[in-house]
Amino acid sequence: MTALALTNAAPILTRMQRRRWMALSVPVILLAYLAYIALAFDVPGLVQKARMDNAAILVSDFWSHKVHVTRDNRTGAVVSAIEGEAKGTYPKGTHPDWVSVQGDVTVIDLGGGHVVTYDPAGARYVVPGYGTIDITRDGGGVKVTAPEPLPDWINVAPNRVSVTTDHGRFAYSRSKVETFRYFAGWELFFFTLDSPFSGKSVGELAGLALWGDRVDPARANIVAMVQDVWTNKMWRHADVAWAIFETILMAVLGTFGAAVVSLPLAFLAARNTNPVGPVRFALRRVFDFVRGVDALIWTIILSRAFGPGPMTGALAMLVTDVGSFGKTFSEALENIDEKQVEGIRSTGANAVQRARFGILPQVVPVLASQVLYFLESNTRGATVVGAIVGGGIGLMLTQAIQTQKDWEEVAYYMVLIVLMVMAMDSLSGWLRRKLIRAE
Amino acid sequence: MVDIAFGPEPGKRPDPSRPGHAVMQAIRRKRLYGGLLLVIFVAVMASGFQVAQDRNAGAFIEGLSRLDDFPREVLSEAWANRANLPGLMWEHLPSLIETINIAAVSTLFGALAAAFLALFLTRGLAPAPRLIGVLRRITDALRAIPEIVIALVLIFIFGSGPIPAVIAITIHTIGVLGKLFSEVAENADLKPVDGLASVGATWGKRMWFGILPQVAPNWFSYALLRFEINVRASAILGFVGSGGIGYDLKIAMQWGAGKYDQVVAIFIILFLTIVLIDRLSDRVRQKLTHGDAQ
Numbered sequence: 001m002t003a004l005a006l007t008n009a010a011p012i013l014t015r016m017q018r019r020r021w022m023a024l025s026v027p028v029i030l031l032a033y034l035a036y037i038a039l040a041f042d043v044p045g046l047v048q049k050a051r052m053d054n055a056a057i058l059v060s061d062f063w064s065h066k067v068h069v070t071r072d073n074r075t076g077a078v079v080s081a082i083e084g085e086a087k088g089t090y091p092k093g094t095h096p097d098w099v100s101v102q103g104d105v106t107v108i109d110l111g112g113g114h115v116v117t118y119d120p121a122g123a124r125y126v127v128p129g130y131g132t133i134d135i136t137r138d139g140g141g142v143k144v145t146a147p148e149p150l151p152d153w154i155n156v157a158p159n160r161v162s163v164t165t166d167h168g169r170f171a172y173s174r175s176k177v178e179t180f181r182y183f184a185g186w187e188l189f190f191f192t193l194d195s196p197f198s199g200k201s202v203g204e205l206a207g208l209a210l211w212g213d214r215v216d217p218a219r220a221n222i223v224a225m226v227q228d229v230w231t232n233k234m235w236r237h238a239d240v241a242w243a244i245f246e247t248i249l250m251a252v253l254g255t256f257g258a259a260v261v262s263l264p265l266a267f268l269a270a271r272n273t274n275p276v277g278p279v280r281f282a283l284r285r286v287f288d289f290v291r292g293v294d295a296l297i298w299t300i301i302l303s304r305a306f307g308p309g310p311m312t313g314a315l316a317m318l319v320t321d322v323g324s325f326g327k328t329f330s331e332a333l334e335n336i337d338e339k340q341v342e343g344i345r346s347t348g349a350n351a352v353q354r355a356r357f358g359i360l361p362q363v364v365p366v367l368a369s370q371v372l373y374f375l376e377s378n379t380r381g382a383t384v385v386g387a388i389v390g391g392g393i394g395l396m397l398t399q400a401i402q403t404q405k406d407w408e409e410v411a412y413y414m415v416l417i418v419l420m421v422m423a424m425d426s427l428s429g430w431l432r433r434k435l436i437r438a439e
Numbered sequence: 440m441v442d443i444a445f446g447p448e449p450g451k452r453p454d455p456s457r458p459g460h461a462v463m464q465a466i467r468r469k470r471l472y473g474g475l476l477l478v479i480f481v482a483v484m485a486s487g488f489q490v491a492q493d494r495n496a497g498a499f500i501e502g503l504s505r506l507d508d509f510p511r512e513v514l515s516e517a518w519a520n521r522a523n524l525p526g527l528m529w530e531h532l533p534s535l536i537e538t539i540n541i542a543a544v545s546t547l548f549g550a551l552a553a554a555f556l557a558l559f560l561t562r563g564l565a566p567a568p569r570l571i572g573v574l575r576r577i578t579d580a581l582r583a584i585p586e587i588v589i590a591l592v593l594i595f596i597f598g599s600g601p602i603p604a605v606i607a608i609t610i611h612t613i614g615v616l617g618k619l620f621s622e623v624a625e626n627a628d629l630k631p632v633d634g635l636a637s638v639g640a641t642w643g644k645r646m647w648f649g650i651l652p653q654v655a656p657n658w659f660s661y662a663l664l665r666f667e668i669n670v671r672a673s674a675i676l677g678f679v680g681s682g683g684i685g686y687d688l689k690i691a692m693q694w695g696a697g698k699y700d701q702v703v704a705i706f707i708i709l710f711l712t713i714v715l716i717d718r719l720s721d722r723v724r725q726k727l728t729h730g731d732a733q
Contacts, residue, residue, distance in 0.1 A: 033543075037540055037544050040540060041601045043602070046600065046602050052596075055596045058592065058595065253491060256480075256484060257488075260484075292717065293710060294671050295675065296671070296675045296678055297710075301509055304505075304509035305497070305503075306498075306499065306505075307496025307497035307502070308495075309496050309497075310494050311499065314488075380583070381585075387679060388678065388679070391495075397587075397588060401592065413588075414584065414588050417583070417584070421583035421585075425582075
């Protein structure tokens with residue numbers, strides 16, 4: 001007994017020793033790797049390079065918008081524009097109700113006692129608790145009179161003065177003077193300024209829709225509202241809806257197309273359905289090759305042949321998925337229960353009948369749930385592929401990001417993409433449960 | 440018997456004079472439905488394809504004949520300059536390593552965070568069961584955001600480089616692995632946990648000694664599979680705007696003719712890497728899930 005215990009003890013002890021070494025060395029190796037990565041990716045340099053002002057713009061744009069009130073100092077014309085965009089410009093001579101224009105004098109109420117006045121001599125900004133910042137034109141430059149010492153939120157350069165407070169931003173230069181006032185929410189999401197419904201409250205809109213007089217005699221109010229929202233030039237709801245549809249279309253065509261193509265190929269690549277070894281081997285290598293080449297490269301090759309667009313995206317996904325489906329389908333075919341096939345064979349069925357009645361009923365639930373899994377991940381993939389081939393919501397998103405100012409649109413598209421993927425996720429999950437239970 | 444099966448009311452019942460008639464009818468109905476579904480499926484696919492083709496710059500049939508133009512052009516130029524290939528492959532090796540590093544770091548961080556998250560998502564293990572629903576929705580959202588979205592937004596802040604890609608892939612990985620890990624943990628045996636609880640172990644110790652040894656092989660196998668997928672994702676992200684081999688590929692492609700040998704060199708090393716990682720992880724995962732006793 002003791003002898004046995006002793007002979008057993010040695011290997012157990014060495015194994016324990018080894019485990020202890022492992023427990024110690026794994027964290028050390030990981031830490032060393034991370035240190036190497038921190039150097040290789042230049043993490044310290046990144047901290048200096050990071051543009052936190054960009055981050056601030058991005059975050060404030062995500063949830064708020066600003067209205068620009070601009071005076072051209074040469075012509076004296078005053079224009080109000082939402083986000084400073086042509087599409088959001090107030091019609092000539094009209095302004096938001098917090099801006100009043102009387103002759104040469106423009107008074108802008110930023111709220112909380114902050115008032116900006118443009119007049120022929122220059123401009124004034126009254127900041128409560130600080131005083132008045134008075135700016136006058138002085139020959140070629142500008143002259144600032146403000147309580148000394150100047151705080152750091154007032155920035156004075158020879159030709160330019162800018163003031164940033166938590167009620168807005170103000171900038172004066174020789175050519176123009178601009179005031180920005182910030183508001184929560186996305187601007188003009190439903191109605192642009194040229195719509196008669198712009199700027200009305202929910203109650204007013206409901207009243208107009210249900211019993212108000214027709215604003216436009218040619219259309220019922222509710223129809224006019226839907227049309228105005230749908231054709232909103234700022235947010236392009238119609239285009240966005242179409243882009244989402246296009247993205248889902250790419251995913252559906254790619255996934256189901258790949259399933260249709262790979263099913264017969266999988267029969268040719270499975271050991272129990274195709275006795276010809278070399279064909280099986282060749283097909284398997286083809287599947288390996290297609291998977292190995294990667295979606296990115298297929299996308300590039302196909303866009304050269306078919307040009308940019310959603311069909312190219314769908315084909316790229318189709319080709320890539322044939323590699324994965326071919327492999328998993330043929331494995332599923334090899335794992336079936338041969339008894340059913342033998343039973344069908346005993347009735348004198350030919351190969352096609354054996355496949356239809358002996359094999360397919362066994363594998364369809366497995367294959368279908370595989371395909372549905374891919375449908376969900378391909379919806380996400382279609383966004384990326386769309387960005388490369390130029391189709392769908394992926395393209396709109398990359399374009400909005402590249403302009404580097406429409407961050408509210410980026411946020412909108414991100415929300416839509418997340419909702420789209422989640423919807424496809426629950427749809428495919430629901431179908432999968434239905435299929436597996438029904439079979 | 441018929442009354443028991445079909446109820447006392449007179450109504451539809453099987454006709455004894457025609458045995459098998461009801462079964463045949465049921466089969467026929469099933470076939471009809473199946474056929475109808477198939478017709479609808481084909482119609483949807485065909486019309487969808489038509490829509491996609493209308494929106495495309497080039498049509499399918501025309502494009503088919505051009506399919507091999509680009510590969511042939513690229514390959515013939517690369518063949519003419521085949522002597523350069525080994526040198527070019529060597530030249531692009533650092534970017535390939537960067538791509539792999541992006542995938543590795545994000546899988547590592549993602550898996551660690553997901554392991555922690557998964558315990559909070561699993562019924563019976565979560566220290567705060569009330570949060571399970573909320574945390575699951577958050578995991579779904581993390582999974583739903585495509586990497587490219589986060590990467591492009593972060594490039595605006597950090598400038599292009601590997602870090603935006605790492606953060607983007609990590610976030611997605613947390614979402615995916617969190618769900619998969621929690622599915623594994625749900626099937627874990629709770630007896631060790633109860634045993635540890637009975638001797639007064641804290642939550643952390645119960646998880647570390649009771650759950651982790653059970654789930655580690657499966658978790659590791661999922662993480663490896665994810666690493667494989669992340670290598671591809673990081674190559675694609677590079678193409679869209681963050682460092683690594685994808686970026687090199689984009690530059691070489693934009694240059695066009697004259698740099699096709701470079702394109703081919705990048706293709707080759709990327710292909711070999713993906714196949715190699717695929718094989719390795721396949722083998723390791725086989726060992727992990729089926730045990731190395733075989």
